[in-house]
Amino acid sequence: MSRLDRITSHPEICHGQPVVRGLRYPVSMLLGLLSSGMTYEEILDDYADLEREDLLAALEYGALTISGQRLPLGAA
Incomplete structure (x- = not known):
């Protein structure tokens, strides 16, 4: 079961870095x-x-990205 839907990115939150659930x-x-x-x-x-x-x-996001996978992120 993937939890990647919890990881989001938005240019106005932490300069667009991947964050958890739109939180900082x-x-x-x-x-x-x-x-x-x-x-x-x-x-x-x-x-x-x-x-x-x-x-x-x-952890899931880190594991996938370190292997070179590019993951689409939802907007926060």
């Missing part, structure tokens, strides 16, 4: 938090409007 949380920031060793629970505690599915969507 760039996918790159979330991946950085995860790679620093923060747990899902720690991130969700720090960012109350995020959901576990958002973090999984960021």
Whole structure:
């Protein structure tokens, strides 16, 4: 089950970077938090409007883009 519908992009939100659900949380920031060793629970505690599915969507997006796939994003 893909969660990519949670990843959006709009020129006026974070300069068009891929973000989660139109919120100002760039996918790159979330991946950085995860790679620093923060747990899902720690991130969700720090960012109350995020959901576990958002973090999984960021991981899915990162995994697909690192393999060179270009993904169309919905507008925020």
